[in-house]
Amino acid sequence: xxxxxxxxxxxxxxxxxxxxxxxxxxxxxxxxxxxxxxxxxxxxxxxxxxxxxxxxxxxxxxxxxxxxxxxxxxxxxxxxxxxxxxxxxxxxxxxxxxxxxxxxxxxxxxxxxxxxxxxxxxxxxxxxxxxxxxxxxxxxxxxxxxxxxxxxxxxxxxxxxxxxxxxxxxxxxxxxxxxxxxxxxxxxxxxxxxxxxxxxxxxxxxxxxxxxxxxxxxxxxxxxxxxxxxxxxxxxxxxxxxxxxxxxxxxxxxxxxxxxxxxxxxxxxxxxxxxxxxxxxxxxxxxxxxxxxxxxxxxx
Numbered sequence: 504x505x506x507x508x509x510x511x512x513x514x515x516x517x518x519x520x521x522x523x524x525x526x527x528x529x530x531x532x533x534x535x536x537x538x539x540x541x542x543x544x545x546x547x548x549x550x551x552x553x554x555x556x557x558x559x560x561x562x563x564x565x566x567x568x569x570x571x572x573x574x575x576x577x578x579x580x581x582x583x584x585x586x587x588x589x590x591x592x593x594x595x596x597x598x599x600x601x602x603x604x605x606x607x608x609x610x611x612x613x614x615x616x617x618x619x620x621x622x623x624x625x626x627x628x629x630x631x632x633x634x635x636x637x638x639x640x641x642x643x644x645x646x647x648x649x650x651x652x653x654x655x656x657x658x659x660x661x662x663x664x665x666x667x668x669x670x671x672x673x674x675x676x677x678x679x680x681x682x683x684x685x686x687x688x689x690x691x692x693x694x695x696x697x698x699x700x701x702x703x704x705x706x707x708x709x710x711x712x713x714x715x716x717x718x719x720x721x722x723x724x725x726x727x728x729x730x731x732x733x734x735x736x737x738x739x740x741x742x743x744x745x746x747x748x749x750x751x752x753x754x755x756x757x758x759x760x761x762x763x764x765x766x767x768x769x770x771x772x773x774x775x776x777x778x779x780x781x782x783x784x785x786x787x788x789x790x791x792x793x794x795x796x797x798x799x800x801x802x803x
Contacts, residue, residue, distance in 0.1 A: 760777055
């Protein structure tokens with residue numbers, strides 16, 4: 504008769520766990536914790552990013568950050584961009600999800616077509632839209648000319664009145680398909696019995712969406728709005744490729760000014776202070792979003 508199985512001593516199980524955890528822990532310490540601590544120190548210096556001379560200047564970078572009109576402008580642009588993207592990306596995603604959900608033929612084709620822009624890198628997408636927005640040979644202005652409306656030609660990336668609008672539209676085009684997939688998954692959980700009952704009671708499509716579908720999408724809306732807000736605060740590729748922060752400083756955001764100041768103007772200390780300010784902004788927004796989500800879960 505075989506001997507009964509006995510569990511290994513606890514110390515050996517702990518050792519095995521450490522063997523699996525240790526490599527990930529080392530990488531986390533090297534590439535996350537250590538750079539974070541270094542960033543806090545560098546934000547208190549006047550380091551240019553190249554020379555070995557690192558001079559400690561205390562909170563001077565943060566004082567300059569607080570007083571800088573350029574940073575105030577970048578913060579304003581960041582907030583405008585974030586609010587616009589959160590609203591437009593989610594609105595476009597819900598519309599696309601509703602349309603695809605109603606399609607009976609070639610549903611997978613339309614899903615893939617709307618999701619395809621998400622697979623493009625931000626740089627590639629930005630180059631595509633730079634060509635589309637070109638004043639001389641861009642598709643939009645060429646359409647105006649072909650329709651006999653040459654007077655309506657717009658310098659999309661050179662006129663401060665339209666540059667931010669052009670960037671926002673291009674980002675919505677790229678990102679809406681990602682959020683569409685989330686909304687499509689949520690739509691599958693909407694009971695069709697409720698839709699049928701409302702149709703019998705005389706509700707039109709708008710009333711069905713407003714009073715049945717949209718309330719049942721509340722969880723997906725919360726998730727998508729949170730993701731959209733965080734991603735919009737980190738927009739970089741489109742601005743770097745399409746406008747380089749211009750014309751002037753009209754499209755500079757907090758993310759882009761970190762790169763521009765730190766690497767373009769060789770002020771790593773000041774750029775790191777900007778990065779920490781951006782981190783603080785994202786942290787505050789994330790905490791507010793989490794608090795609202797928990798409040799909603801308690802109400803449910």
